[in-house]
Amino acid sequence: MLIAICVAGYLSLVVASGGAFASGNAVQTFFQFLPVPVLIGLAQMIALSVGQLNLAVGALGGFLACAMGVLMADLGVPAPAAIVIGLALGAAVGALTGALVVFTRINGFIVTLATMTILIGAQYRLVGTRTVSDYSPGLKEFGQASVLNIPLVFLLALGVAALVAMFFRAAAPGRRMLASGSNPLAATLSGVSNDRSVILAHTLSGLVVAITAVVTVAVSPGVNRSIGGDWLLPSFAAPIIGGAVLTGGTAVVLGTVLAAFIVRLVDSARAEFSLQPSWVNFVVGAVVLGTVVLTRARETRRSGGSS
Amino acid sequence: MSTRKPLFGLLGLIVVLVVVFGTLSPAFFDERLVLFPLLRDIAIYTVVGLAQMVVLSIGHMNLAVGRMAAFSAMFMGLSYDRLHLPLYAGLCIGLLAGAAIGAFTGWIIARTGVNSFVVTLAMDFALLGLIPVVYTALTANAAFTVKPDGMRELRQYSLGDVCLGNVCGSPAVPQMMLLAVAPMLALGYLYHGTRPGRELLLTGSNPLAAELSGIPTRRRVVTAHLLSGLLAGLAGFMLAVATGSFRATIGEEFLLPSFLGAILGGTAMAGGVVSVIGTFLGTSLTLVIRRGLELVGIGLEYLNVYLGVILLLALSADRFLQRRGVKS
Numbered sequence: 140m141l142i143a144i145c146v147a148g149y150l151s152l153v154v155a156s157g158g159a160f161a162s163g164n165a166v167q168t169f170f171q172f173l174p175v176p177v178l179i180g181l182a183q184m185i186a187l188s189v190g191q192l193n194l195a196v197g198a199l200g201g202f203l204a205c206a207m208g209v210l211m212a213d214l215g216v217p218a219p220a221a222i223v224i225g226l227a228l229g230a231a232v233g234a235l236t237g238a239l240v241v242f243t244r245i246n247g248f249i250v251t252l253a254t255m256t257i258l259i260g261a262q263y264r265l266v267g268t269r270t271v272s273d274y275s276p277g278l279k280e281f282g283q284a285s286v287l288n289i290p291l292v293f294l295l296a297l298g299v300a301a302l303v304a305m306f307f308r309a310a311a312p313g314r315r316m317l318a319s320g321s322n323p324l325a326a327t328l329s330g331v332s333n334d335r336s337v338i339l340a341h342t343l344s345g346l347v348v349a350i351t352a353v354v355t356v357a358v359s360p361g362v363n364r365s366i367g368g369d370w371l372l373p374s375f376a377a378p379i380i381g382g383a384v385l386t387g388g389t390a391v392v393l394g395t396v397l398a399a400f401i402v403r404l405v406d407s408a409r410a411e412f413s414l415q416p417s418w419v420n421f422v423v424g425a426v427v428l429g430t431v432v433l434t435r436a437r438e439t440r441r442s443g444g445s446s
Numbered sequence: 447m448s449t450r451k452p453l454f455g456l457l458g459l460i461v462v463l464v465v466v467f468g469t470l471s472p473a474f475f476d477e478r479l480v481l482f483p484l485l486r487d488i489a490i491y492t493v494v495g496l497a498q499m500v501v502l503s504i505g506h507m508n509l510a511v512g513r514m515a516a517f518s519a520m521f522m523g524l525s526y527d528r529l530h531l532p533l534y535a536g537l538c539i540g541l542l543a544g545a546a547i548g549a550f551t552g553w554i555i556a557r558t559g560v561n562s563f564v565v566t567l568a569m570d571f572a573l574l575g576l577i578p579v580v581y582t583a584l585t586a587n588a589a590f591t592v593k594p595d596g597m598r599e600l601r602q603y604s605l606g607d608v609c610l611g612n613v614c615g616s617p618a619v620p621q622m623m624l625l626a627v628a629p630m631l632a633l634g635y636l637y638h639g640t641r642p643g644r645e646l647l648l649t650g651s652n653p654l655a656a657e658l659s660g661i662p663t664r665r666r667v668v669t670a671h672l673l674s675g676l677l678a679g680l681a682g683f684m685l686a687v688a689t690g691s692f693r694a695t696i697g698e699e700f701l702l703p704s705f706l707g708a709i710l711g712g713t714a715m716a717g718g719v720v721s722v723i724g725t726f727l728g729t730s731l732t733l734v735i736r737r738g739l740e741l742v743g744i745g746l747e748y749l750n751v752y753l754g755v756i757l758l759l760a761l762s763a764d765r766f767l768q769r770r771g772v773k774s
Contacts (some may be wrong), residue, residue, distance in 0.1 A: 192563075243762045246715050248507075252702055253758045260750025372571055375564075385561050421575025428568040431560045 142397060148404045167288045169407055174296035174354045176399035179370050180377025181303055182347035184395050186247075187378055188307070189320040189333075189340040190387025194251040195236065196348055196374045198258035201367025203229050203352035205265045208362040211274035218275035226349045232258075233345020237338035247337075263364050272361030282357030292354050299350055300396050306343075307390035316340055321388025373402055376423050380430045401426070456710065456727040459760075460734055467738035474741055481618040482604060484737050488730050489626035490684045494700050495707025495725040496629055497677035502708055503637070504650040504670045505717025506562035510551065511678050511704050512697030513573035518544035518679030520577055523590030523692030533596040541679045547573075548675015552668035562671075581694045590692040601687050625684055626726075629677060634722045646670055651718025706732050706757060732757065 179196050186193035203225050210221040236254050240247045284291045307313040318326040319336035326333055356362055379385075380401065381394025405422050468474045475481065494511065501508045508514070522540035525531045531539070547569075555565050581588045606617030636643040648656040649666045657663045681700065686692045709715065710731060711724025732753070739752055 239758070239762075245761050248715070249705065249709060249761065250758070252705060253754045253761075255754075256702060256750050256757075257754030260748065260752075260754065264748060264751065372567065372574075375567055376571070379564055379567075385563060417575045417578040419575065420571045421579070424568045424571025424573075424575060427571060428554070428565065431564050431568070432554070432558050436558070 148401065148408075167285055167290060169403065170288075170293040171282075171290045171358060172406075173400065173403050174290075174292045174358075175351055175370075176373050176377060176402050177296045177396050178299060178347055178351040178354065179374040180381070180395040180399045181300060181392065182344045182351065183374040184378040184381070184383050184390065184392070185303065185347060186340055186344045187320075187383045187385060188387060188390045189316050189336050190323075190385075191240065191247040191337060191340055192251060192385075193236075193341070193344050193374075194248065194371065195232075195255040195258055196344075197367035197370030198255040198262065199229065199232055199345060199348045199367070200352045200355065200370055201364070202258045202262040202265070203349050204355045204362045204366050205262050205271065205364070207352065207356050208271035208274055209265055211278075212271050218278045221275075222278075222353050225352060226346060229345040229349025229352065230342050231345070233342040233348075234338060236345070237341030240341065241334045241337055247341075262367070266362070266364050268364070270361040270363040274356070278357050282354070282359075292358060295350075295354065297396075299347065300392050303347070303390075304392040307392070312336075312339055313390075317388055317390060319387070372420070373399075373423070376402055376427050379427055382434070453712065453721070453724055453727060456724065456731055460727065460731050463731070463734050463738060467734070467741060471738075471741045471743075474738065477616075477618040480737065480741065482620055484733060485618065486620045486622055486688055487737075488726075488733050489620065489623045490681055490688060491703045491707060491729045491733060492626045492726045493629060493677055493681040493684060494704045495711070495729045496633060496722070497674045497681060498704035499708040499711075499713050499720055499722070499725050500633070500646075500670050500673040500677065501562065502650075502713050502715060503646050503717060503720045504667060505653070505715075506555070506667070506670065507566060507715075508548075508551075508671065508674045508678075508704075509563065509566040509701065510570035510573060511674065512700035513570050513577070514544055514547055514675045514678035515682030515685070515697035515700060516577050516694060517547050517573050517682075518675070519682035519686050519692045519696045520580060520694070522683055522686065523592070524584070526594045526692070527585075527590045527592045531594070533594045533600070536594060537683055540683060541676055544679025544682070545672050545676040548678070549668055549672040551675070552671025555671065556664040556667040578694045588694055593690070597687055597690075601690070622684055622687065625680065629680065630722050630726060633673075637720055637722070642666070642669060647718050647720065649717075651716075703729065703732060710757070710760060731760070 179200065182196055183193055206228065207221045207225040210216040210224060211218060216224070232254070236247075236250060239245070239250050239254075243250070282290075282292055286294070307317060315326070315331045316336045316339060318329070318331050319333045323333045326336075355366060359366070377395045377398040378391065380398035381396075382391045383389050383395070402423055405426075406419050409419050464474070473480060494515075497511050497514075498508060518540040520540075521543040522536045525536040525539045526533075529536075551566060551569050554560070555562050558565075578588070600622060603621045604617045605619040605621065605623075607621070637647065645656070645661045646666050646669065648659070648661055649663045649670075653663055656666075678697070678700070682696050685696055689696075707729035708725050710728030711726070712721045712728075713719060713724065735756055736749065736753060739749055744752060
């Protein structure tokens with residue numbers, strides 16, 4: 140059903156714009172800015188798969204993007220090294236968050252709320268009010284490069300999505316994470332460590348956020364403290380529209396990718412008809428609400444009307 | 447009901463911090479420049495914390511708490527700007543709007559059974575989109591700048607302006623504090639002394655058992671969210687009065703403090719346990735830390751970092767003490 144909405148939405152946008160939206164240039168812009176919603180949706184989905192929430196998605200992404208920008212522009216670190224440091228840092232922050240959740244037994248919601256505050260402060264500390272832009276031209280070229288009008292960064296995002304899907308389908312740790320998410324007690328009884336699942340989920344979530352940060356640095360003309368500020372809501376929107384369950388136990392990679400596509404469509408439509416940016420939020424909110432209510436209604440009907 | 451030891455711990459911690467900050471920087475005790483704004487902020491954010499506490503009491507969350515405040519403040523600004531209503535009539539209209547949006551949210555949750563996190567998140571999205579559209583359509587620079595009579599007085603007057611004969615109140619305590627004390631008393635009475643209040647807590651601690659013992663749980667879900675919207679609206683009003691205008695950005699900073707105040711004060715995220723005084727103390731603690739760090743000369747760039755770290759430590763320590771208490 141989501142695929143149908145995507146195709147129909149895209150075609151109607153092409154028709155509405157008088158065909159301009161089907162041109163190579165427009166297609167390229169469309170896909171250029173698709174990776175970020177896809178990747179942050181995946182990062183959130185990984186946390187949701189074990190029943191955790193990650194409120195620090197945007198803050199961590201913004202912090203990492205700025206950190207990499209500063210490393211390259213101010214300290215002269217070569218781009219590959221900066222990327223490796225960024226990825227490692229993302230995974231480390233994720234692991235630390237997971238460890239905090241496990242060892243203090245504080246709700247993950249609160250822990251990531253606190254790490255979010257810390258990271259926003261750290262991001263501001265790094266760049267202040269300036270915009271860091273004179274970093275590696277090679278990385279920026281990568282951000283603009285494309286094959287047959289499909290940007291490389293989008294292919295990268297698809298690659299990450301495929302890896303995540305494989306991880307949950309075929310890898311033992313992935314299966315264990317889903318087991319912990321759907322029924323922690325049963326998972327413990329069958330010898331799965333829930334603590335390890337939670338830490339792993341936060342680590343992977345942090346890693347995917349770090350990849351998002353790399354893409355952001357590559358695609359945008361410069362990084363400043365506003366990066367990541369508007370990621371939180373879309374990161375939840377994509378997996379929830381895609382069918383993820385908040386209490387854990389599900390991994391819906393395809394759904395998340397398609398839902399991110401829809402969110403991006405709404406954004407393009409807004410630009411096409413030059414409406415105010417805030418309409419996007421309104422529409423996305425309505426879509427999220429509509430999706431959950433519809434899904435719920437269908438479930439209720441199937442289970443014989445008892446809610 | 448839990449009036450447990452954490453309250454004394456919190457109070458002790460606040461006193462210690464006030465003494466430490468006061469010694470490091472004597473300006474901390476300046477009545478007009480420090481204490482008055484600090485207490486005004488405490489009043490505002492206590493109401494914000496209470497708005498979150500009422501939904502936590504049934505085991506739900508309200509992620510739209512800030513946006514509901516903005517929604518409410520929008521109606522207040524409208525009624526001053528277009529209808530030229532007096533201060534308190536506009537306040538009533540705004541509170542009604544807040545209660546209505548809260549009740550609507552609660553109704554969706556009760557009706558569909560969808561997780562409150564998702565519903566309030568979607569509501570947050572929707573309001574985040576709606577509010578700026580209204581503001582840009584109706585105002586020149588995205589704010590209602592009309593100041594109804596009495597607004598300036600409410601912002602500036604303290605208990606020092608209230609006298610009984612020769613005895614005056616402290617000039618450090620803003621009159622706006624009364625707007626926080628009133629809902630605290632009302633909620634304290636609701637949870638301790640009335641049937642609906644007990645029913646809210648039962649719904650929070652075990653929804654199924656509550657349903658089976660004949661409590662109208664769906665109606666209580668609507669009640670809790672209605673109260674949350676109402677309190678968010680009140681907080682929006684207080685912030686607008688304190689800053690001088692009704693803007694779309696009101697409530698942007700409410701989300702984190704709303705949870706911290708309530709959770710630090712001993713309200714359980716899982717529902718069933720609330721503490722009104724605790725919410726007040728938890729809010730005071732975070733704001734004393736924030737204000738103190740500012741005065742001691744910690745720059746704005748480090749402030750959030752320290753605040754986050756201190757709060758994580760406070761929560762971990764609290765959790766650690768509780769677990770030891772359970773064991774012994």
